[in-house]
Amino acid sequence: MDTPDRGARPELMADCANCFGLCCVALAFARSADFAFDKAAGDPCVNLDDGFRCTIHPHLRDRGFKGCTVFDCFGAGQKVSQHTFAGESWRGDPGRRADMFAVFPVMRQLHELLWYLDEALRMPAAAPIRPDLLRASAEVEAITGFPAERILQTDLEDVRAPVADLLREASRLTRASIRALPMTGVRKRVGPGADLMGADLSGLDLRGAELRGALLIAADLSGADLSHAELIGADLRDAELAGADLATALYLTQLQVNAARGDARTALPSNIQRPSHWAP
Known part of the structure; x- marks a missing residue:
């Protein structure tokens, strides 16, 4: 893609x-x-x-x-x-x-x-x-x-x-070219505006997911693959992004990243700076 x-x-x-x-x-x-x-x-x-x-x-x-x-x-x-x-x-x-x-x-x-x-x-x-x-x-x-x-x-x-x-x-x-994944388990809850506060999404394949406006406050996204996932308006306050792949996430902003938690393994887009308060 x-x-x-x-x-x-x-x-x-x-x-x-x-x-x-x-x-x-x-x-x-x-x-x-x-x-x-x-x-x-x-x-x-x-x-x-x-x-x-x-x-x-x-x-x-x-x-x-x-x-x-x-x-x-x-x-x-x-x-x-x-x-x-x-x-x-x-x-x-x-x-x-x-x-x-x-x-x-x-x-x-x-x-x-x-x-x-x-x-x-x-x-x-x-x-x-x-x-x-x-x-x-x-x-x-x-x-x-x-x-x-x-x-x-x-x-x-x-x-x-x-x-x-x-x-x-x-x-x-x-x-469009992202292969649709079976909507089973917690994936059934993933979608625009979804309430995923505190949800365990760790390690999930969320490629191409629509998370527009989703509430991801304190959600565990550690190790998740968010390649080409749409994150416009998603609330990432205190979300755990350690080891997550957001390098090609769509509409990700510095504000969202600053509000989340991550580490040196978190993959970010080139136009987003790694916050100084993140874990090493």
Whole structure:
């Protein structure tokens, strides 16, 4: 089966050096297992320094900020900071501050769509719909270049719906040559949106499986073969991926991998970094 080229567009990867710490300011979080204290949207985190850097970045998990280590803006931070607001930070202008913080979460969703479309465009089997994918990518890209006020007028659902249809079709075409396995035992539960929280899926052959939107929280996927399995929207928080093969998994994001547990044997796509908190 053809394997997708997993090269990543740099502009769809977070570049904190060119961002005004937007994820540390614009977004709210609540005290929980993921965050050590409450923070309101628009309030700078106390760990953010004057240069927009996190003062405890190497120790986030130890200090109770697991949630920060699993976040990914898909490059929206630097796009808003350097393009939408032309390199002018939120610190000097209250009006700019409000607009910048409002635009950031919208831009993040647009960049996430671009990430998925970029991957679909790299799937050789999706060649029949390549013109449609290119058109959709260009349309989303154009929105990200709009002025702030126009970005805020964007109906994200109107943008997302046709893109979702194309992504599903690209996945279907890519998975089409995978031999269907007998749906026995736990495999009967595998499918889009499946509730597999805590499920023992260790060592299973899940090649080409549709796990779109599946709940895989704390599931044991150690040693599982997820080659060309679709994982868009799957919740992998605390899922065990030790020794699993995700090298060609479809629509796998850095955020999902950061939220899971793995080790040096876990096979990942070339555009995904192995989290530093994983086991050796």
